[in-house]
Amino acid sequence: MVLIAITIIVVSLLSNEIRFVLGDIGTASSYEPPYLPTKCNGNRQDQFPPGNLFVSVSEGLWDNGAACGRRYRLRCLSGNNKPCKDGTIDVRVVDFCRKSPCPSTILLSNDAFSSVSYSPSAKINVEYIQYVDSSPSS
DSSP states (O other), X not given: OHHHHHHHHHHHHHHTTSOOOOSEEEEEEEEOSOOOSBTXXXXXXXXXOGGGOEEEEOHHHHGGGTTTXXXXXXXXXXXXXXXXXXXXXXXXXXXXXXXXXXXXXXXXXXXXXXXXXXXXXXXXXXXXXEEOOOSOXX
16 A cells, blocks of 8 residues: 555656656648638638637548547647747647648648747647537537
């Protein structure tokens, strides 16, 4: 019993020093306007969330269009020349990657990318996890 307590204490102390990864790992790049039309909602302006924190996804996440409207929480993990900003952002899928092959797992709008990276042209490694917004709809 004492051994379990010591293990819990050590793990909790180390968790402040070690960054645990809980989601999926992929790459991210920024993509440039024009953002319309999208594969999800065509020319509708209301598909873009506040702050323009939206993404276009590659084949692996696209799921034959079922990805439209999905929300992901993501953070920058690493990249060349330490591009990462601290924190996470919440983004919404609005499009399928237009390039073939797609240069990254996720392409972030310029505003989304600048929220997680200091370098606008970097390709970064990200952690992302799908989430469901449980707040009541207005």
